[in-house]
Amino acid sequence: MKNHFFQVQAQDRDSQARIGLITTAHSQIETPVFMPVGTRGTVKALTQEMLETLDARIILGNTYHLFLRPGHELIAELGGLHKFMAWPLSLLTDSGGFQVFSLGELRKIKEEGVEFRSHLDGSKQFISPEISMQIQHALGSDIVMAFDECTPYPATHDEARKSLELTSRWARRSRVEFDRLNHGQQNLFGIIQGSVYHDLRQQSLEQLLEIGFAGYAIGGLSVGEEKSLMYDTTEFIAPLMPTDKPRYLMGVGTPEDLVESVARGVDMFDCVMPTRNARNGQVFTARGKLNVRNARYAKEQKPLDEDCACAVCRRYSRAYIRHLYLNDEMLASILCSYHNLAFYLDLMRQIRQSIALGEFTAFRACFLSKYQSAMNSNKIIANDP
RNA sequence: GCAGGGGUGGUCGAGUGGCUAAUGGCACCGGGCUGUAAACCCGGCAGACUAACGUCUUACGUAGGUUCGAAUCCUACCCCCUGCA
Numbered sequence: 136m137k138n139h140f141f142q143v144q145a146q147d148r149d150s151q152a153r154i155g156l157i158t159t160a161h162s163q164i165e166t167p168v169f170m171p172v173g174t175r176g177t178v179k180a181l182t183q184e185m186l187e188t189l190d191a192r193i194i195l196g197n198t199y200h201l202f203l204r205p206g207h208e209l210i211a212e213l214g215g216l217h218k219f220m221a222w223p224l225s226l227l228t229d230s231g232g233f234q235v236f237s238l239g240e241l242r243k244i245k246e247e248g249v250e251f252r253s254h255l256d257g258s259k260q261f262i263s264p265e266i267s268m269q270i271q272h273a274l275g276s277d278i279v280m281a282f283d284e285c286t287p288y289p290a291t292h293d294e295a296r297k298s299l300e301l302t303s304r305w306a307r308r309s310r311v312e313f314d315r316l317n318h319g320q321q322n323l324f325g326i327i328q329g330s331v332y333h334d335l336r337q338q339s340l341e342q343l344l345e346i347g348f349a350g351y352a353i354g355g356l357s358v359g360e361e362k363s364l365m366y367d368t369t370e371f372i373a374p375l376m377p378t379d380k381p382r383y384l385m386g387v388g389t390p391e392d393l394v395e396s397v398a399r400g401v402d403m404f405d406c407v408m409p410t411r412n413a414r415n416g417q418v419f420t421a422r423g424k425l426n427v428r429n430a431r432y433a434k435e436q437k438p439l440d441e442d443c444a445c446a447v448c449r450r451y452s453r454a455y456i457r458h459l460y461l462n463d464e465m466l467a468s469i470l471c472s473y474h475n476l477a478f479y480l481d482l483m484r485q486i487r488q489s490i491a492l493g494e495f496t497a498f499r500a501c502f503l504s505k506y507q508s509a510m511n512s513n514k515i516i517a518n519d520p
Numbered sequence: 521g522c523a524g525g526g527g528u529g530g531u532c533g534a535g536u537g538g539c540u541a542a543u544g545g546c547a548c549c550g551g552g553c554u555g556u557a558a559a560c561c562c563g564g565c566a567g568a569c570u571a572a573c574g575u576c577u578u579a580c581g582u583a584g585g586u587u588c589g590a591a592u593c594c595u596a597c598c599c600c601c602u603g604c605a
Contacts, residue, residue: 170555172556174555174556175556179558195555197555197556200557227555229555234555234557237557238557241557254557255557280555283555326555355555356554357555358555383555384555385554386554386555387555404554404555405554406554407553407554407555407558408553408554410556411556411558411559412553412554414559414560415560415561416559417553426551428549428550429550430548430549460559461548467559468559
């Protein structure tokens with residue numbers, strides 16, 4: 136039977152990189168893709184119009200946050216998350232699994248599910264695989280993530296095994312509940328855990344394959360481990376994942392991470408880095424990252440990134456954006472967020488194009504040498520009094 | 521003119537004899553941020569020397585004085601604020 140959800144269009148000869156097309160009820164998404172994060176139904180500092188200008192075809196929302204406020208029932212009543220936030224293209228909702236990890240002290244993990252103490256008002260909340268599916272069903276996202284435990288790092292082999300096995304049991308329950316609710320428009324992804332242990336990653340994948348999902352995600356990385364371990368783990372597990380299903384590396388990452396992970400076979404990414412760092416004054420450029428706070432940009436009339444053709448770089452200077460930032464003007468966040476996402480999405484476009492042309496390996500080397508060598512020379516300048 | 525209060529590092533403002541190169545806020549400088557508890561967090565912030573422990577110099581309106589020791593006490597002067605004339 137033909138797979139309408141995902142099709143691989145070309146496979147790179149020299150690496151695991153590939154290009155493909157995801158088709159949801161709301162948009163077509165060329166992969167490899169970077170998905171901007173819009174936790175609370177908004178990609179912070181940007182309007183939906185801006186996202187469309189950037190040609191973002193899919194963004195994220197978060198089950199946990201939208202469940203607490205405004206509540207999935209309210210969103211369902213108003214016609215679902217797409218309509219509520221006036222976003223006509225695709226949405227992926229994370230299941231709340233990451234909050235099991237990031238909310239640390241505020242939560243208690245049990246077999247049945249996770250008890251959260253709301254970070255907003257301290258109230259007791261409970262999310263199980265079933266509830267997560269019900270919330271995501273009410274939200275109406277195009278891609279639904281199974282409820283998992285994002286294993287903390289470091290974890291011993293035994294801890295990681297127990298955690299992954301819980302995630303597998305929750306994955307099965309997610310699948311059952313999802314199927315009970317689904318109207319056919321949504322797609323469910325499973326999440327591989329297993330920390331940095333290859334045998335556990337493989338075990339996790341096999342258990343998920345038995346259940347069967349529309350796509351598979353690698354979770355539990357970029358949680359504090361050495362970068363080399365993240366790359367190793369991805370390099371090990373990605374090629375074992377089904378070739379005819381999207382592979383999603385959750386929560387990653389830096390521009391280098393994206394290029395390196397595409398080379399290892401990943402199709403989908405999401406990360407708060409371009410938007411959060413933008414609000415904190417850090418912008419990404421083809422020649423490395425820079426912080427607009429830095430005094431050395433006080434008089435620079437250059438754009439943030441001289442190689443960037445985005446609306447911000449065509450119009451505004453570093454000096455002006457620095458001035459905005461230093462005065463706590465919200466426009467600084469808007470402009471930096473817009474540019475950073477433009478940079479990320481453009482990077483993905485270049486990656487796809489190079490794969491299509493069979494030039495990915497050359498592109499990878501070229502991009503990294505420019506991005507990293509300039510970063511090093513920036514450091515030399517920065518340390519020079 | 522009389523009475524009272526006050527002058528502290530870029531700034532606001534603590535500090536009333538040694539633990540003070542001087543709390544804290546702001547400003548400034550720098551770093552971090554990876555499925556968003558983040559328009560946030562951390563660090564530096566008199567000068568010089570040192571890889572570092574640290575050492576030295578100059579500092580609390582100005583000039584003197586008391587004391588082993590002063591931003592802190594005394595004297596004079598300069599300036600500011602408030603009230604009364």
